[in-house]
Amino acid sequence: MKLYMHPGACSLSPHIVCRELGLEVETVPVERGTYRLPDGGDYLGINGTGYVPALMLDDGAVLTEGPAIVQFLAASVASGRNLLPAVGSLERSRVQSWLNFITSELHKPMVMLFNAAYAPAHDPIRGLVSRRLDWLNGRIGGPYLEGEGFSVADAYLFVCLNWSPWIGIDLKTWPRLEAFFRAAAGRPAVQAALQAEGLHASPENIFFAPRAGEDHRAAAGVRP
Numbered sequence: 001m002k003l004y005m006h007p008g009a010c011s012l013s014p015h016i017v018c019r020e021l022g023l024e025v026e027t028v029p030v031e032r033g034t035y036r037l038p039d040g041g042d043y044l045g046i047n048g049t050g051y052v053p054a055l056m057l058d059d060g061a062v063l064t065e066g067p068a069i070v071q072f073l074a075a076s077v078a079s080g081r082n083l084l085p086a087v088g089s090l091e092r093s094r095v096q097s098w099l100n101f102i103t104s105e106l107h108k109p110m111v112m113l114f115n116a117a118y119a120p121a122h123d124p125i126r127g128l129v130s131r132r133l134d135w136l137n138g139r140i141g142g143p144y145l146e147g148e149g150f151s152v153a154d155a156y157l158f159v160c161l162n163w164s165p166w167i168g169i170d171l172k173t174w175p176r177l178e179a180f181f182r183a184a185a186g187r188p189a190v191q192a193a194l195q196a197e198g199l200h201a202s203p204e205n206i207f208f209a210p211r212a213g214e215d216h217r218a219a220a221g222v223r224p
């Protein structure tokens, strides 16, 4: 299996899930902007939207969209039950509800805060994200979204919260989310994925970003 990715991007979520499940995956970095692959190929031929992640199976079949990929991965092995409850259960639908919330209410507006093209709207977008985090902080079961068990949705939430310092969001505002973040960051599979993507802890030892993170921050017009 190959996972097309950018270090630290939303593709880190299926990467974490692979490591949680002990699935072997080759991570293939896609060059930002040009969509070039390390072998000189064109990523747009694999995913025409240019977005990562995309998962390529050994037979060449391709699956796109992070929330679908993590569910596919969890369904592919018996141990996936730990990350995604049984078909037909309310518990499974709750995890799917979280995936939908994270993808539409957090991931997308947060990504806009990285993009200088949206700079005039950054303050209201940051306000929207903050209101969603307010709500989430009151709703999180602890230590993870649904309590004790780490799910595919927790992997996704961890990745989005990891972007906070680069987009002017201070996670300390939400103690339960910060506790979630620390709990997820402490998992061996999460650490292994971060290391494999070359992501480094900040001096406070909680946020992990590519060394190019400061550039994103400047490009997004975010002030320290």
Ligand SMILES: N[C@@H](CCC(=O)N[C@@H](CS)C(=O)NCC(=O)O)C(=O)O
Binding pocket: 006, 009, 010, 011, 033, 050, 051, 052, 053, 064, 065, 066, 067, 103, 111
């Ligand atoms: N709907 C897609 C969105 C993925 C997405 O936003 N990917 C970003 C990284 S987090 C990306 O590839 N951006 C690079 C680009 O737009 O070229 C999914 O959920 O998988």
